[in-house]
Amino acid sequence: MLEIGTKAPDFTLLDQNGENVSLNDFRGKKVILYFYPKDSTPGCTKQACAFSELNPHFIEANAQIIGISKDSVASHKRFEQKYQLPFILLSDSELEVIKSYDVWKEKNMYGKKVMGVVRSTYLINEDGVIEKTFEKVKAADNPKQMLDELNG
Template sequence: MLEVGIKAPDFTLLNQNGDNISLSDYRGQKVILYFYPKDNTPGCTKQACGFAENYPQFIDKGAVILGVSKDTVASHKKFEEKYQLPFVLISDPELVAIKAYDVWQEKNMYGKKVMGVVRTTYLINEEGYIEKVFGKVKAAENANQMLGEI
């Protein structure tokens, strides 16, 4: 994971609508940048729905939510529509942001060592610097945890 106090790496990737999106587009706002393994899996769905349920409170506090996984734009669009997610999902199949934020790591899945996205959430301040880092996030608690941080 990246350290608190450093400039958050910028990236330009596609959102769930197929539009280019850059982290720098959100300069001047707090950004909750969360990395998750896969659309439509139980933990990732709980995490995304938690952010969706609390979305008005995040907006009231001047924060935007960006969810990143290596899923395709089409997968993100289905995930957004199925759960009525009101925030941006970013497709990173080439692992550009995922590797830049050091969340592509070895994991133990059913006794096997595999590479994958470690669920991680970054809080980035209005100037584009990492303010807080949360590794090995508990999916169901992440939204409430982040509300308490901003």
């Protein structure tokens, strides 16, 4: 994970609507930047739906939720529509942002070593500085954990 107190690497990726989105677009807001392995899998769906349910509270706290995976724009669009997700999903099929945020790691899947996204979340402040990091988060608990962090 990147170090707390360092500037979060800026990026520009396509969202679920095929629009360019940059981290810098959210200066002046806190950003909940969460990395997840794959659209429509059980854990990722639990996490996204929990963020969705709590989204009004994040808006109240002047925070933007952004989810990033290596899935395609089309996959993100289907995921968003199926679960009516009210926040931004970004496609990083080239793994550039995923690697720059140090969440592409060796994992153990069914006894096999594979490379993949480790479910991780960054809390980035209004100035684009990393305030908190959370690695290997529990999908269902992470949204409430992040809301608690915002509300101190």
